[in-house]
Amino acid sequence: MFALITSGVLALSLVLVTVLKYKFIAKKKCLLGRHVIVTGGSSGIGKCIALEAAKIGANVTIVARNENRLRSALEEIKGQCSYNDQKFNYLSVDLAGDYNMVKTTLNNAIDEMGPLCLFINCAGMAICGTLEDISSNDIMTKNFGIKVTLALPPDTDTPGYANESKDKPLETLLISETANLFTPEEVGRQILQDTLDGRFFSTVGFEGHMMTISCAGMAPYTSYLELICQVFCAGILRLITVYYQSTFDKIIKKCKLDREHLKNNKT
Numbered sequence: 001m002f003a004l005i006t007s008g009v010l011a012l013s014l015v016l017v018t019v020l021k022y023k024f025i026a027k028k029k030c031l032l033g034r035h036v037i038v039t040g041g042s043s044g045i046g047k048c049i050a051l052e053a054a055k056i057g058a059n060v061t062i063v064a065r066n067e068n069r070l071r072s073a074l075e076e077i078k079g080q081c082s083y084n085d086q087k088f089n090y091l092s093v094d095l096a097g098d099y100n101m102v103k104t105t106l107n108n109a110i111d112e113m114g115p116l117c118l119f120i121n122c123a124g125m126a127i128c129g130t131l132e133d134i135s136s137n138d139i140m141t142k143n144f145g146i147k148v149t150l151a152l153p154p155d156t157d158t159p160g161y162a163n164e165s166k167d168k169p170l171e172t173l174l175i176s177e178t179a180n181l182f183t184p185e186e187v188g189r190q191i192l193q194d195t196l197d198g199r200f201f202s203t204v205g206f207e208g209h210m211m212t213i214s215c216a217g218m219a220p221y222t223s224y225l226e227l228i229c230q231v232f233c234a235g236i237l238r239l240i241t242v243y244y245q246s247t248f249d250k251i252i253k254k255c256k257l258d259r260e261h262l263k264n265n266k267t
């Protein structure tokens with residue numbers, strides 16, 4: 001009996017290892033010699049995605065505005081290449097600028113580097129502040145692009161994060177501190193992995209997974225395992241999200257009271 005169980009477990013482990021190995025190799029092959037464009041590829045999460053793509057053999061184009069940062073990021077990315085003929089390129093363009101200019105620049109890159117296999121749209125920045133303090137121009141300015149996978153990164157330790165933290169209202173800061181701060185390397189790696197797996201949602205950490213499972217709704221599912229997880233975890237996660245919401249409400253109320261208290265003391 002014991003021998004039967006042991007051989008069953010061994011056979012299952014073997015199947016699991018083979019499937020994982022096959023998936024791993026298949027993923028590596030998928031980007032070998034293929035063209036990947038990463039917007040926001042000169043810094044933070046975008047740069048880490050570009051580094052991961054270079055490691056697995058992709059021809060990488062990074063897009064951002066500042067040419068010096070692009071050049072130095074490209075040197076770093078080239079350092080990760082996995083074979084000699086791999087191609088790398090950078091494009092300096094404002095993605096929030098003239099549409100035709102952006103279109104022409106991207107088309108030129110495709111002509112030069114080959115047909116597009118994967119487009120990662122990671123350029124952007126958060127403009128923090130209360131709604132009353134943000135100008136309508138800030139709200140309307142946005143980037144555009146094609147998203148195959150919807151990446152919902154948690155707080156990630158990047159130059160962009162450091163910059164947005166300076167202007168974050170106290171409530172936002174305290175709420176975002178309830179989850180962990182992740183490195184751009186682990187977030188970039190996960191986004192590329194999820195994109196290659198064809199997942200609709202990509203995220204990192206418990207809170208991220210909790211949110212994406214809770215919000216699955218009509219979102220496409222990638223595997224039966226994911227679907228089973230969504231079906232069976234939705235109920236209990238709803239309760240957990242209620243706990244999070246009440247904690248966030250308390251933070252907001254406390255900050256408001258503290259602010260009013262400070263104002264009254266001044267007058």
Ligand SMILES: NC(=O)c1ccc[n+]([C@@H]2O[C@H](COP(=O)([O-])OP(=O)(O)OC[C@H]3O[C@@H](n4cnc5c(N)ncnc54)[C@H](OP(=O)(O)O)[C@@H]3O)[C@@H](O)[C@H]2O)c1
Pocket residue numbers: 039040041042043044045046063064065066067069093094095096097122123124125126143152153154155156157158159160161
């Ligand atoms: N870090 C986090 O905690 C976090 C969490 C959730 C979501 N996100 C989002 O993830 C994205 C990347 O964030 P990050 O933290 O990695 O930021 P980051 O380190 O500041 O990098 C932003 C990148 O986007 C480029 N960029 C910004 N505006 C652009 C424009 N108009 N045209 C072309 N390129 C532009 C920047 O280069 P140039 O300035 O040279 O153009 C840079 O390469 C952002 O959309 C951010 O809001 C970040």
